[in-house]
Amino acid sequence: MTRVCLIGEAGTNLQYELLSRETAREALATYDLARPFENSIAVRTVSVGAAVSLLNDLNWYLTRFVDEVLVQEPSISDGEWLSRPLAEALRNGDIEPAATAEFCKIYGLERVAPESESADDAGDGAADSRPATESSPNAAADSVSGVDGGTTAASDGSKEPDRTDVTAPTYRLVEPLYVRRTDGEIPEYDLRDVEDTLVVRLTEAEYAP
Structure with missing residues (x-):
């Protein structure tokens, strides 16, 4: 299953x-929603093509509320993500899977205090503000939470399935480091002390050393 993760812009509540x-x-x-990082929404789709199609459907909102779009395809890497342009190039056959690894950016993963997330969600009632779980960064990124079957009032006054029962995040993405993989090795992240890192593969055009 191909995963899609949307990271909201600072100052927005992406879920809302x-x-x-x-x-x-x-x-x-039609998707079960997860929130693996602060101010994010993640879903699982059936393929890279389906992931790109979903992103195209959401494009109006992505340009206004989303800071980063991540796509993960297990047939390419279980631990690294793809940028949206790279996922589109793969879907279109413009690049081979084996040629995706050279250009990357590495995000640091910084722990978020539970009260920070609760404060971010307070005031609009859109997100679950339960305390963040004490899990590892990778466990947080892998979590997927389903809909709990409740109802909530939609903006048009109708009742919609409650889409807000998602996993509370414990990490945020910070300060990307642009790197180039050499002989199969990626440089270490050295911009600040972090508990873990997240690697995003890029197109050559996105790469900024």
Whole structure:
């Protein structure tokens, strides 16, 4: 299953912005939602093509509320992610899977205090503010939470399935480091002390040393 993760822009509540709007809510309606990082939404799709199609459906919202789009395809890497342009190039056959590894950026993963996330979600009622779980960064990124079957009022006054029962995040992505893989090795992340890192593969055009 190909995973898609959307990281919201600073100062926005991504879950609220997407699920309070009918078109975005309908595009996400068939997916179980997860929140592996601070201010994020993640879903699992059946293929890279399906992931790219979903992103195209959400494009209006991505340009306004999303800072980073990540796609993970297990046939390429279980631990590294792809940028949206790289996923599109793969879907279109413009690049071979074996040629995706050279250009990357590495994000640091920084632990988020539970009260920080609760404060971020307070005031709009859109997100679950339960304390973050004490899990590893990779465990947080792998978590997927289903819909709990409740109902909540949509922006048009109708009742919609409760899409807000998602895993509380414990990490945020910080300060990307652009690197180039050499002889199969990636340089270490050295911009700050972090508990873990997340690697995103890029197209050559996105790479900025």
